[in-house]
Amino acid sequence: MAPMPSAATKGRLRLDRITKTFGALRAVDGVNLDIEAGEFIAFLGPSGCGKTTLLRIIAGFEAADSGHATLDGRELGTLPPNRRDVGLVFQNLALFPHLSVAQNVAFGLELRGHAKDAIAREVAQALALVELGALSGRRIQQLSGGQRQRVALARALVLEPAVLLLDEPLSALDLKLRRQLQQELKALQRRTRTTFVFVTHDQEEALSMADRVAVFNHGKLEQFGSPRDLYQRPASRFVADFVGEANIRDAAQLAAFGVAPPPRSLLVIRPEDCAVGAAADGLPARREGVIETIDYIGPHARLRIGLDEVAEPWVALVHGGAVGDLAPGARTVLGFDPARAASVPAA
């Protein structure tokens, strides 16, 4: 692999009104996306939202019904998957069981007709990049889950693709291993400066790894922005609800607080912006309610407070110490500052 350039030179991916229908189902519905070279992008959404279909369209395994996809100015259109300069790490990894680690990584290089010693060198570099140098002769069956992940990554990256697609690659791993690999993936992306598109349904994973996150729901792109933007300025109710936790309230429910949202909108109040008991003094919006449950999570306490029988209880996240004598069943005051709340359309 050539020495890394200082900035990414390729990997600019543009999706223009991509649509794909399966029978009656709109899997991908008019998606527009502009991804810069060298970005780490996450496609986030619940199962069935179309993120994997979109990934496969970019890879070339599905054809879009309408719309364009261009990579570095080149129309991807009808190009077959083997000629797109796109890499893919499959959900089940798809490592070749009849080949060793080194042979798996060398696969694409051999197809390109590189010289034997050049291949050996590049394979060694790729394995070193993912820290698997010592295992090059092993058979796939002998590796652990984390090790296999790395082989799959090395196999794709050794070809220096413009874009690397990853289809929920970490979903089969246990929590600790997943966290570790998340770090390694992020570092890898930084070093190789390849555009990464990472599909996941785990919003924590997406928010912690990606430069920008595309949130999908029922085939539609709900929002595309940095993790901070998604959290602090959600574009829709779905995003506000899916990304992190939120108290989403309409005009009727807010009337009791003496607060009104903008016309035809809902207010999104994050749990950590809610104060309880004495700490709520001085806040513009306050009401009394009954504590339903208190969960202690590390240094924090998560309280569910019911304000009236009908509506959903509010969730407040406060510092453990602020709970004091409060216990489930007690009455207390819940307060928040409307200026800190975001608003989303009421549709």
Next chain:
Amino acid sequence: MKAGRLALFAPMAVLITAFAVAIGGLIWGSFTRGGVGLYVDLLSDQVVLRVLWRTVWISALTTLFCVVLAYPLALFLARSKHRNLWLILVISPWLVSIVVRTFGWMVLLGVRGVMNTALRDLGLIDAPIRILFTPTAVLIGLTHVFLPFVVIAILSSLLQQDRRLEEASRILGGTRWQTFRRVTLPLSMPGVIGGASLVLLMATGAIVTPLLLGGLRDRMLGTQIYTEIFQVFNFERATAMAVMLLVIALVLVAPLRLLEARIRQAQEGV
């Protein structure tokens, strides 16, 4: 896309067509050359009727014996730790030609064969038992020849069963026999019926074993067809009998296959 696939399938398609032509030609030929009248003649011929009946009952009994004997053996193999070793014993005869196996039985069952000699030496009999060239010998030979098929069919069915189903039955209070009768046996029925239909089919169409072990006096349909061609040189009659054989096979085997499919479907629903 499909055009390329068509090319790949072409050689196989040739084989399939050739087979269809051969069988079709057989059926067609029997009607154009001999005509329906030939069938009427055959079906009123006492000899032919006896051959037909003999074919049916020997095939049916062979199937019964095979199933009854194969099941314990399959059970034994299913639970055995040395399964591979036993499998070699079961599979090896299967791989040797029918002629050789039948010949072995001729040596065993002949008047001066191994069995008779052994029984005489042991003083159990005075005169040799005449088994060779009787329907009994044919039964024994056919059962021996086809037993491995049924064993494998039942064995594969047994091995597919989830062990935990048996355990569930036991923990619910079932004895070994009850568990077998209510869980193991019903679940293995597709395999049993599949194996049975296979044997029934093969037995009806057998030639070498019935001929060598049964002689020319008590023929089965396969043997009859063969002698019609190579001794009597009556191709028309042979063709018509072959068609009758097809019909008998269909009538005997089709219901079994349907039954097997139905039971399989019912069980797969879970």
Next chain:
Amino acid sequence: MGLSPATRIIAILLLILLPAPLIIVIGASFSPRAVLAFPPPGFSWRWYLEFLGSPAWLAAFGQSAIIAVVAAVVTTVIAVLAALALDRAPARLRSAAETAILAPLLFPHAAIGIAFLGWLSMLELNGGFIGVLMAHLILCAPFAYRPVAVSLRQIDRSLTEAATILGAEPRQALTRVVLPLLRPGIAASLLFSFIISFDEVTVTMFLIGPEFTTLPVSIYTHIHDSADPVVAAISSVLILLTAGLVLLIDRLVGLRIFIDIEEEGRQAPA
């Protein structure tokens, strides 16, 4: 689960009885006199020498071997092509095609024999190498197809996609990923076809002629005319060769393949 003593006894008896005729044949082959006896009254190689010194027997052996090898290779190639063609075909088409491929398994051999006789006679190919070969190709096709189709079905879709995204053209994905993973199926296919062809007698006996015959058919004719120990010697050679084959199968793909093929084969449309 423990087995009742009755089951055990039957199983063990059968395990002894199944290879018994073969053991007896091997034993009788060493008899110094022209009489089939077990245990043999002496020890002599004479019948083996007679077999190895007879041009007629050796010709029959050679012809059987050649046909079996050619049939195995050709049928396996045809089967692989067919399996690849059907691999991603729409379900109903695939179902119909597989039923057609497996069709010969549903017909009694005696009927198939006479059907082929008529068909080959029409083509004026009867009684020779080509005719027998063609018949064997058709008979072996179902046995060659099943292992290959099963093996192919077990290959994960995503492996071909992985090869493609790494730059492989469809042909390269086939040769570098699919075919290597298909090796166990192909090996099983070759072995099954070889065995079926080499041992085939019931159909082949209709198709031989003055210039061409196969070993099993020759054995049959010889037994029919005069059952002398040379047949025992030839049979012993065949038995030993088969035993070698079984061990080879065990080493290459494992004996389980017989069981797996049976189960998969019956669950697939047939």
